[in-house]
Amino acid sequence: QKAIDGAAKAFIFRRLLQGNPTAQVRGIWPQQRQSESMISTENAMLSHLYTLLHLKKNIRRTFLKGLISRFHDKSTEAAELCFIADTLAHLPYNTNEAPLYVIYEISRHAAIQGTNIQSRFRTLLQYDDLLSNAEDDDDLAAVVARIGNVVNDELAAVSRVAQSVSILLLCKQYLQRTMGYTEVRCEAYQPDESVKENDSKVRRQLPAFAA
Numbered sequence: 001q002k003a004i005d006g007a008a009k010a011f012i013f014r015r016l017l018q019g020n021p022t023a024q025v026r027g028i029w030p031q032q033r034q035s036e037s038m039i040s041t042e043n044a045m046l047s048h049l050y051t052l053l054h055l056k057k058n059i060r061r062t063f064l065k066g067l068i069s070r071f072h073d074k075s076t077e078a079a080e081l082c083f084i085a086d087t088l089a090h091l092p093y094n095t096n097e098a099p100l101y102v103i104y105e106i107s108r109h110a111a112i113q114g115t116n117i118q119s120r121f122r123t124l125l126q127y128d129d130l131l132s133n134a135e136d137d138d139d140l141a142a143v144v145a146r147i148g149n150v151v152n153d154e155l156a157a158v159s160r161v162a163q164s165v166s167i168l169l170l171c172k173q174y175l176q177r178t179m180g181y182t183e184v185r186c187e188a189y190q191p192d193e194s195v196k197e198n199d200s201k202v203r204r205q206l207p208a209f210a211a
Contacts, residue, residue: 003053007046011083014045021039024096025079027086044090054094061101061191064088068105069165071113081164096197099175100189106172107186113165120158124151178204 015025028043044050050108055092067084094100176186179202189198 001066002176003049003063004070007067007084007087008047008080010045011080012114014083017122025083027083028090045088046087047090047092050091054098057097060098063097064102065105068085068102068109068168071109071168072115074160076164078163078167081167089171094177095199096202099179099202100181101188101191102176103172103181103186104189104191106168108168110165110172111138113161117161117165118160118182120154120161124158126155180204 011025011027015021025046029045049181050060051061053063067088070080070084078186091098117137175181176183
């Protein structure tokens, strides 16, 4: 948990250094870019922290899962989510097991949040039925006054969840593309299974990730 708290503080510190609260806060060191389209594997700002944690699988997984869990937290703003996605995309993964685990956890998160979005849309449809059944303008105005704030809150919640899922799925697609993983390989990965191929060294091309 301390490592995750440290990642959150790194985002805050980076934003303060930039001096512009509305500017995007990248999770990489831009001055280390090899070119406009290529980034080295050592560019994640949290690379050093990761190298201290990655040797033990259970500690490494706890850290990676903790970063992804920030996407569950309603208090995590979109700018920080992009910072975390940037970090996950550019950490110096050593073996294929780590990015495959990240992809696995992102898929699980997206499936859970997808169900959440569907549930919230069903709730919104119920409110739509109330509006449709209003008998006159006065009745309609009364319904709108009663449910207007609730609908706005639901729409904001759906938008927030959809945005967080979209950012994570972009990160997943980026990792799959740059690592050269097929969909079949990603779906076959199970964290409780030991597969020799997953312990092989990572090889990847790294175009810049953009959330």
